[in-house]
Amino acid sequence: MKKLIPLVVLTFASMALIAEEDLIAKLDSDNDGRISIEEAAQDASLAAMFAELDTNKDGYLSPSELENQ
Numbered sequence: 517m518k519k520l521i522p523l524v525v526l527t528f529a530s531m532a533l534i535a536e537e538d539l540i541a542k543l544d545s546d547n548d549g550r551i552s553i554e555e556a557a558q559d560a561s562l563a564a565m566f567a568e569l570d571t572n573k574d575g576y577l578s579p580s581e582l583e584n585q
């Protein structure tokens with residue numbers, strides 16, 4: 517059963533990565549590769565965290581800012 521543990525960890529890591537890419541793909545309606553506050557408004561939980569996630573305060577969430585959450 518011990519062999520299952522790394523597999524589970526790997527699966528969760530992959531899921532987190534996919535979720536982040538999907539979030540940008542889903543919300544980035546102007547396809548500029550980043551999420552504006554207007555685009556984030558489509559996702560209530562992301563909109564609520566927007567100011568906190570936008571670490572450089574440029575008004576956009578970049579893929580790297582979403583990674584750091």
Ligand SMILES: [Ca+2]
Pocket residue numbers: 543544545546547548549550551552555
């Ligand atoms: Ca965008």
Ligand SMILES: [Ca+2]
Pocket residue numbers: 570571572573574575576577578581
């Ligand atoms: Ca930013």
